[in-house]
Amino acid sequence: MRVDVTSVVDDRGTTDVAGHDVLAPDCPSRVVFGRIGERWTMLVILALARAGTLRFTELKTQVGRVTPKVLTETLRALEDDGLISRRAFQDSPPRVEYSLTPLGESLLEPIDAMRAWAERHVPEVLAARERAASA
Amino acid sequence: MRVDVTSVVDDRGTTDVAGHDVLAPDCPSRVVFGRIGERWTMLVILALARAGTLRFTELKTQVGRVTPKVLTETLRALEDDGLISRRAFQDSPPRVEYSLTPLGESLLEPIDAMRAWAERHVPEVLAARERAASA
DNA sequence: ACGTCCGGTATCTTCAACGGAACTTCCCTC
């Protein structure tokens, strides 16, 4: 199929029912994995999932050692993707509340699958890493 | 507040049954998300999942425009984590075969959950992105 | 009048990832 890199593997049903080629660099799953692979997004999403709603500084302390700049970037990106919503009140001092959108909440399911895998298998991964390091 | 990353949020059951704090920077899920967030790992794992076994150059062509150096790095990292196995034969010309370990195969399940989410929801994400871009 | 809180910006620097191209070793074929 079109897309340059393509046709890499037409010979064995590599595209799913929806017509996506999971190996193509522009596959939707790449978009998703790219986003959740970024350093702070998971932490932000999980923090919001727990708290429901958090203000900027609350988020900052919950998430850990993130600098305001990077946190802002992360939040903007997630907002642009429709995963979180930002409501600003013009109180003084300023108040801004972040929370998950329904779309963001729906992402919790696959995230949790990943987390479950991690909890079950990370000991094996760490053991393998240690073996590799000492070798 | 004590800053040590721990005990960030003891006030609301934030640790799961296994005692992991999902928000801690050293949480196992971070390890996993970090790894799969890297640029080529997904592609390698999915290619191997399909083919079963691949040689270096086969992998290289399947995965796309990856340079040998980066592919080697990716493969080494995955091998160190126990997700793929590398068998070298001393034929000539050299032959090396890569395949998923059982651990690597077990990772396919959460990956697929993620992929399923992506396929269902990426249109919404892209729509949100476009709204954000034009605003 | 002064400092504080809040939600950020602005600027600078550092660091790891990624990439390109050439080189290597070993054996084989032409």
Add this chain to the structure above:
DNA sequence: GAGGGAAGTTCCGTTGAAGATACCGGACGT
């Protein structure tokens, strides 16, 4: 003896994300 795989390695350069630090503007308390 010239060339050609296979599976990398080495050297070098670029880039983009992340971090540190400082600052801002407006209301508020004291």
